[in-house]
Amino acid sequence: MFRRRGDGLIASAMLAPAIAILSIFVVYPLGRAVWLGHLRCDATGRKCRTSGWMQYFDVLRSSDFQHALKVTFVYALLTVPAGLVIGVGLAVLADKQIRGIGFFRTIFSSTVATSVAVASLIWFVLLQPQVGLLPDMLSMFGVMKNPGLLNDAGTALPAIAITSIWANLGFTFIIVTAALQSIPAELFESAMMDGAGGWKRFTNVTIPMLSPTLLFVSVVLVTRAFQAYAEVDLLTKGGPNPERSTETVTYLIYGQTSLVKNDIGLKSTTAVLLFAILLVLSLVQFRSLERRVHYGN
Amino acid sequence: MAGVQLIKVTKNFGSVVAVDDFSLDIADKEFMVLLGPSGCGKSTVLRMIAGLEAPTSGEVFIGDHLMNGVAPKDRDVAMVFQSYALYPHKTVRANIEFPLKTRGVDSKLRAAAVADAAAVLGLADLLDRKPGQLSGGQRQRVALARALVRDPQVFCMDEPLSNLDAKLRGETRSELVALHQRLGSTFVYVTHDQVEAMTMGSRIAVIVAGVLQQVGSPTDVYDRPANIFVATFLGTPPMNIFPAQLFEAGEHSVGVRPEYVRFVDSHSGGVEATIRLVEHLGHEVHVTGVLADGTVVVARHGGEEASPRSGDMVTVSAEARHRHRFDVSGRRLA
Numbered sequence: 190m191f192r193r194r195g196d197g198l199i200a201s202a203m204l205a206p207a208i209a210i211l212s213i214f215v216v217y218p219l220g221r222a223v224w225l226g227h228l229r230c231d232a233t234g235r236k237c238r239t240s241g242w243m244q245y246f247d248v249l250r251s252s253d254f255q256h257a258l259k260v261t262f263v264y265a266l267l268t269v270p271a272g273l274v275i276g277v278g279l280a281v282l283a284d285k286q287i288r289g290i291g292f293f294r295t296i297f298s299s300t301v302a303t304s305v306a307v308a309s310l311i312w313f314v315l316l317q318p319q320v321g322l323l324p325d326m327l328s329m330f331g332v333m334k335n336p337g338l339l340n341d342a343g344t345a346l347p348a349i350a351i352t353s354i355w356a357n358l359g360f361t362f363i364i365v366t367a368a369l370q371s372i373p374a375e376l377f378e379s380a381m382m383d384g385a386g387g388w389k390r391f392t393n394v395t396i397p398m399l400s401p402t403l404l405f406v407s408v409v410l411v412t413r414a415f416q417a418y419a420e421v422d423l424l425t426k427g428g429p430n431p432e433r434s435t436e437t438v439t440y441l442i443y444g445q446t447s448l449v450k451n452d453i454g455l456k457s458t459t460a461v462l463l464f465a466i467l468l469v470l471s472l473v474q475f476r477s478l479e480r481r482v483h484y485g486n
Numbered sequence: 487m488a489g490v491q492l493i494k495v496t497k498n499f500g501s502v503v504a505v506d507d508f509s510l511d512i513a514d515k516e517f518m519v520l521l522g523p524s525g526c527g528k529s530t531v532l533r534m535i536a537g538l539e540a541p542t543s544g545e546v547f548i549g550d551h552l553m554n555g556v557a558p559k560d561r562d563v564a565m566v567f568q569s570y571a572l573y574p575h576k577t578v579r580a581n582i583e584f585p586l587k588t589r590g591v592d593s594k595l596r597a598a599a600v601a602d603a604a605a606v607l608g609l610a611d612l613l614d615r616k617p618g619q620l621s622g623g624q625r626q627r628v629a630l631a632r633a634l635v636r637d638p639q640v641f642c643m644d645e646p647l648s649n650l651d652a653k654l655r656g657e658t659r660s661e662l663v664a665l666h667q668r669l670g671s672t673f674v675y676v677t678h679d680q681v682e683a684m685t686m687g688s689r690i691a692v693i694v695a696g697v698l699q700q701v702g703s704p705t706d707v708y709d710r711p712a713n714i715f716v717a718t719f720l721g722t723p724p725m726n727i728f729p730a731q732l733f734e735a736g737e738h739s740v741g742v743r744p745e746y747v748r749f750v751d752s753h754s755g756g757v758e759a760t761i762r763l764v765e766h767l768g769h770e771v772h773v774t775g776v777l778a779d780g781t782v783v784v785a786r787h788g789g790e791e792a793s794p795r796s797g798d799m800v801t802v803s804a805e806a807r808h809r810h811r812f813d814v815s816g817r818r819l820a
Contacts, residue, residue, distance in 0.1 A: 382585075
């Protein structure tokens with residue numbers, strides 16, 4: 190493999206820092222979590238004993254986990270497609286050489302610099318039935334009368350989803366804008382000469398040329414949706430209860446009102462299962478979408 | 487089929503004048519080459535014909551129809567880009583049929599048209615490949631097929647050979663000329679390569695700094711250049727330009743093509759020069775010398791002729807019938 194014996198040593202020395210960092214911050218914590226996942230702890234969370242690996246199956250079968258997983262899936266379905274469509278739409282609209290477009294690009298990308306906590310606070314105010322703009326508008330158009338979107342079991346999850354879509358918009362916008370600017374202008378001009386109107390240029394040039402970026406962004410957005418915690422904690426604390434209609438898997442692990450909060454074994458089991466589900470989901474995304482992705486010449 | 491007419495066309499990009507008061511009449515079925523150095527505005531002229539740029543002022547006609555304000559897709563013009571601009575995610579077949587698909591042509595007619603174009607350009611075996619799996623020459627032919635399949639009134643080509651290696655460029659040059667003869671369409675071809683211009687064009691339009699310098703057949707432009715720029719832009723090595731006093735009376739400039747520079751006996755009259763460089767190219771020799779006033783003179787001779795050596799003092803001359811005369815502003819004197 191190595192042309193000289195010394196090459197192997199040099200290669201090992203150069204890889205050592207990366208291997209050390211990955212081992213300390215990724216491999217060890219993951220292995221530790223998997224190991225902790227087979228412990229059963231008492232109510233104090235201090236006394237733990239091994240229980241074999243059945244705890245993983247117990248958690249999978251538990252109604253709490255299944256409920257949280259369902260909430261998380263619905264949350265991902267609400268946030269990912271809408272976030273992708275709005276982000277791509279805004280990026281395409283802003284990808285024009287017209288005066289003042291820089292202002293709009295700054296506005297559209299600004300949420301990337303906004304923390305989840307700040308975004309949640311902004312939307313907490315906007316969603317308040319007493320002072321919020323959104324409930325006012327819904328009342329004005331007769332959709333709902335003075336709605337408390339975050340307090341209603343049917344609307345709380347969509348309301349948090351709006352927060353998440355808004356918070357992730359800057360990320361999607363910046364990545365897609367950069368990808369748009371790397372598409373050769375001649376492809377669009379050629380399509381114009383070939384008789385393609387705006388929509389046909391979008392479907393025949395823009396989308397195929399953006400496909401690697403869209404795959405990347407969709408995997409990131411799905412991962413973020415499955416890891417949603419701060420917005421749930423700040424806006425609903427997993428409620429409204431007793432439906433626990435916004436209790437995502439991550440909130441089940443860390444949430445202040447979560448049943449598993451103080452059980453290191455249960456927490457680890459749930460976290461490892463979330464990791465496994467995300468891994469499978471990402472692989473499925475890559476497998477199913479990669480055939481439609483074009484990676485240049 | 488149709489000709490193309492540009493009448494007093496100007497194109498400004500902000501404060502930069504890319505094309506200035508440009509008028510050109512391209513006849514139906516003509517192979518017109520727009521020739522000039524990089525940044526001279528020749529591609530901008532082509533793009534205004536194609537509709538990809540709007541003139542700041544002036545009129546563009548295709549056939550009898552004024553094209554100002556008409557969208558590219560409605561001009562019945564096909565374009566071959568320098569980069570070919572093939573859709574990398576589509577197969578060769580899908581690339582070629584795309585212009586027909588966007589126009590709603592029936593799938594059977596599309597398949598027949600693709601097969602015809604592929605047969606003409608030798609692409610029949612490559613139809614299911616993607617552009618990334620093709621060589622530069624094959625991609626160039628796919629771009630041509632995509633233009634061809636539409637049977638347009640005018641073909642616009644923007645330096646389509648510049649990404650090919652020298653050998654393939656030579657072969658494709660003659661293929662393009664044969665294609666033009668077979669189709670009988672109007673071709674407008676942009677290049678900065680004088681060899682392409684001389685070998686392909688029915689006529690050449692030489693452009694500098696957005697201004698049309700001369701239009702004529704390749705021999706016209708080579709043998710009777712309208713000004714010093716055209717004289718020195720066409721020809722390898724370029725035409726020598728001397729102060730007239732070296733050879734004859736007057737304040738004008740004298741131009742002599744390197745092939746007509748002669749080394750003569752010092753008693754026969756002429757100008758003394760010191761040879762600085764002798765380049766043997768096999769079939770010909772380029773000899774570069776310097777006159778006493780620092781003017782550089784280049785001579786070109788057949789490879790079989792005896793050549794001076796570097797450092798030799800020689801006398802150079804040119805017969806009066808091979809001298810071109812230009813006034814102080816650089817324009818040709820009759």
